[in-house]
Amino acid sequence: MSTDPLDRYQSMMHDTHVPAHLPDQVLEQARARLAADKAESAAASCGARETGTTRSPLPSISAPARETTASPVFSVKRSRMKGFAVAACTVLALGLGGTAIALGLPGLVGSNDIPAAANSFQLAAFADEGGTPANGPVTLSSEDFTLMRASTGPLFDAETDSYPGPIVASRAYNLNLTCSGENIASITYELQGEGVSFNNWQLTSEYLESNGEPEVGTAVTNSNQDSTFTVDYHDQDMSAIDRVHHEICLNYVLEGSDRQAWDEFQASTAQPRVPRDNMTEEEIAAWNEASDKFELVLGQHDAEIISQAKIVITATFNDGTTAAKTYRLAPVDNFEQAYSTYLATRFSTDGTTEPNRPILYTLEEVAG
Known part of the structure; x- marks a missing residue:
C-alpha cells in the first residue's frame, strides 16, 4: 500500500459512489490545501530557527516513526492530511448535499435545493x-x-x-x-x-x-x-x-x-x-x-x-x-x-x- 496520504485518500474515494467529477474536485482542493500548508510550515520552521526554538517531531501516520528527526513541514502536512481525508469521507457518507456545504465545492446541489414535484x-x-x-x-x-x-x-x-x-x-x-x-x-x-x-x-x-x-x-x-x-x-x-x-x-x-x-x-x-x-x-x-x-x-x-x-x-x-x-x-x-x-x-x-x-x-x- 502506498504511504502517500493523497494516494490513500484517492483509494478511499474509489469506493465511494458519487458523481465522477467529485473526487477530482476534492483532490484539487486537497492539493491546494497541502500547498498552503507547506508554505505555512516552512515559514514556521524558519521562524523557529531564527528564534532558537525547536518543535517536537510528530509520528508518521503511514510508516513507523524514524529515528531521524522528521521535519516540521512533513509532520504538519501529514497530520493535517489525515484530518482532511477523514472529514471528507465522513461528509461523503452523509450525501452530496453535506459534501457541497462542508467543502464549499461549486456547482453541487445544496440540501435545501429539493427537486420540485412534477406536474x-x-x-x-x-x-x-x-x-x-x-x-x-x-x-x-x-x-x-x-x-x-x-x-x-x-x-x-x-x-x-x-x-x-x-x-x-x-x-x-x-x-x-x-x-x-x-x-x-x-x-x-x-x-x-x-x-x-x-x-x-x-x-x-x-x-x-x-x-x-x-x-x-x-x-x-x-x-x-x-x-x-x-x-x-x-x-x-x-x-x-x-x-x-x-x-x-x-x-x-x-x-x-x-x-x-x-x-x-x-x-x-x-x-x-x-x-x-x-x-x-x-x-x-x-x-x-x-x-x-x-x-x-x-x-x-x-x-x-x-x-x-x-x-x-x-x-x-x-x-x-x-x-x-x-x-x-x-x-x-x-x-x-x-x-x-x-x-x-x-x-x-x-x-x-x-x-x-x-x-x-x-x-x-x-x-x-
Whole structure:
C-alpha cells in the first residue's frame, strides 16, 4: 500500500459512489490545501530557527516513526492530511448535499435545493380506488356516483296552466369530480355526449341567511346547465355549504317502451303521484311495486345514455402548461339485477335506516 496520504485518500474515494467529477474536485482542493500548508510550515520552521526554538517531531501516520528527526513541514502536512481525508469521507457518507456545504465545492446541489414535484393530476374518485389506465376500470360507491334527484311527468304549459305536453324525465346524478395532484392551478371539466349536461347549482344567499327556513316564494337555489365549467384547484371543498354542486343531468322525453312503462305505472293505482295516508296497505304495496318497475326502466335508460358519454378533464398547472384525461362511466354487468334488488328493499326498512346502495357503475380512464 502506498504511504502517500493523497494516494490513500484517492483509494478511499474509489469506493465511494458519487458523481465522477467529485473526487477530482476534492483532490484539487486537497492539493491546494497541502500547498498552503507547506508554505505555512516552512515559514514556521524558519521562524523557529531564527528564534532558537525547536518543535517536537510528530509520528508518521503511514510508516513507523524514524529515528531521524522528521521535519516540521512533513509532520504538519501529514497530520493535517489525515484530518482532511477523514472529514471528507465522513461528509461523503452523509450525501452530496453535506459534501457541497462542508467543502464549499461549486456547482453541487445544496440540501435545501429539493427537486420540485412534477406536474400531475388525477380524478380522486378514480385514484382513491387505486385505478390506473393499465389496471382498467374501478367501481364507484354511492358516495362517488349516485342518483340524487329525479322527477317524471307531463311537460307544464305556463300559458294554459296545464300539462298537455309529452312525459319528460329529469334525472340528476351526483359525481365526485374532486381532483388531486401536484402544482394544479385550475381544472376544466367537459361533458361530451348526447342528452347529458352538467347541472350546476348553488344555494342562494337568502336561503343560507334564513337558516333553512326561507319565505314562501323565495328562491332556494340558482342553477344553470352547461357542457363545461372551470374551478380553481383550491375551491374543491365538498363539505362547504355554499359550494357549487356539479351534477350529471339527463332530460329526455319518454317514448316507446319507456312511455309504456309510465302508462302502466299510472294505471296501477288510483294515486298517480305518491301514496296517500288514506291508502290501504295493499294499495301502498301495489304502488311501490309499480314504482320500482318504472324506476328500473328509467335507470336502464339512464345507463345507456351515461355509458355513451365521456368526461374530459383538463388541468392547468402553475407554470401555464396543461394536461388532459378522459373518463367513461359504464354500468356494471349485473346492473339490472343489482338495481332491482335495491329497489325491492328500499321501502322494507323501518324508516330509520336506508338499505345499502349497490355498486352500479364503474369509472375508466380511456383514450381521448
